Amino acid sequence: MTARTAGLCAGRVVAVTGAGRGLGRAHALAFAAEGARVVVNDLGVGADGDPAAAGGPGSPAREVVDAIAAAGGEAVAHGGDIATAEGAASLVTTALDAFGRFDTLVNNAGFLRDRMLVNLDEDDWDAVVRVHLKGHFLPLRHAAAHWRAEAKAGRPPAARVINTSSGAGLLGSVGQSNYAAAKAGIVALTLVAAAELGRYGIQVNALAPAARTRMTERTFAATMAAPADGSFDAMAPANVSPLVVWLGSAASDGVTGRVFEAEAGRITVMEGWRPGPTEDRGARRSPAEAGDTVRRLLADAEEAGQVYGAS
Structure with missing residues (x-):
């Protein structure tokens, strides 16, 4: 079997950002195993975004490309910064130049700079929002x-975009206000993009994964360690990739504007903000009356989900 002629994604060209390690690497390998030709984007930075060598021999992106080639697949490395207009544009042109088409974008790149809110520097806020939120917007655009x-040229695509949110973006996470805000923004971006782009044959979904990566292993080291006995590794990044591959394939036709959680063997369709208890009196309330109304409504409302890390 060759990667080009067999599999769920045979004939498709896929770009995965932040694909040198962790979830991105697992996604790139899984797409290649299903027949896709892959653009492997990675800057080669540390878990907190510190610069390192990128794009050359020995880089994380190059190592993934070599692994795909060794398995009989096709891939190219891309070392551009996808949070810049030039880097995001070159991601698309790299796919077109190397393989003559472009079908699926997986936005995955990111890093952490965790601080409690009162200790969070403006630079740490800007850096995390830039790589996560702007780093989703620009490649998507x-x-x-x-x-x-x-x-418009009469060649309607079966295009797919998979964005990467997080449980922190859905519920919040203590010590991660910058990361949580960016990941929540990615969900909103996904919903808007799905609504705007469907007419062009573009489907856009988001994923909130849970897996062992450089960004999670320090925070959840005790619960995310690989089992020593060789049993099912519930936190392996590869457990998340099958859903990403399916969403990135033509087989996912009709699925758009959705948010999923994926962890171990579990897939969950997330249901976001919907109207709950409501009361309309048809007139303006005093502040005290507004408070009385809120108390009554909250008594009938579902409990709010607990923020990760909250005591």
Whole structure:
């Protein structure tokens, strides 16, 4: 079997950002195993975004490309910064130049700079929001522009975008206000993009994964360690990738604007903000009356989900 002629994603070209390690690496390998040709993006930075060598021999992206090639697949490395317009645009052109088409974008790149809110520097806020939120927006924008042009030229794509949110973005996480805010923004971006881009054959979904990566192993070391006895590794990044591959394939036709959680062997469809208890009196309330109304409504409302790390 060759990666080009067999599998769920045979013939498709996929770009995965932050694909040198962790979840991104697992996604890239899984797409290649299902027949996709893969653009492996990674800057080669540390878990907190510190610069390191990127794109050359021995880089994380190059190592993934070599692993895909060794398994009979096709891949190219991309070392651009996807949180810049130039880097995001070159991600798309790299796919087109190398493989002649572009079908699926997996936005995955990110890093952490955790601090309690009162200790969080402005630079740490800006850096995390930049790589997560802007680093989703720019590749999505450039990919969507390409696919819209294809659709207008009479070549409607079966395009797919999978964005990476987090449980922190859905419920919040103590000590991660910058990360949680960015990941919540990614969910909103996903919903808007799905609504705007569906007419061009573009489907956009988001994933909130739980797995052992450089970003989680320090925080959850005790619960995320690989089992020593060789049993099922519930926190292996590869457990998340099958859902990502399916969402990135043509087989996911009709699934868009959705948010999923994936962990170990579990997949959950997340249901976001929906109207709960409500009361309309048809007139303005005093502050005290507004408070009385809120108390009555909260008595009938579901309990709010607990923020990760809250005591």
